Amino acid sequence: MKNCLSNSFSGALRTFAYFMASGTHYNLEGIDYLSLYGNEPSAIEQVFAIYANVIQLDENGRVLNAKYAEKRATDYLRAYCDxxxxxxxxxxxxxxxxxxxxxANDLI
Incomplete structure (x- = not known):
């Protein structure tokens, strides 16, 4: 089955996930958010939900607002921690x- 997500979206999501998981996202400088992983997973879940809800793609699947989606998502975590x-x-x-x-039935 063909992957339905565009390379642009996959790249944007991968990059966001990397910076979130590494503790180095520039919007969260000075915020100790890595301790939330495993301890308060709902906070991390909400960050990724906001990112996915806000990100926009054009008709060719190119991401139009990756940095804005990151900002909206990371602002949630900043407010959660501060x-x-x-x-x-x-x-x-x-x-x-x-x-x-x-x-659970969606395995292909």
């Missing part, structure tokens, strides 16, 4: 929505 940080503009419901996961 209650004095205010996310601007405030999140809209669609940005923070946690969509249902795929079923």
């Amino acid at each position: 209650p004095s940080f205010e996310v601007k503009p405030a999140y809209e419901d669609w940005e923070i929505c946690l969509h249902a996961p795929s079923t």
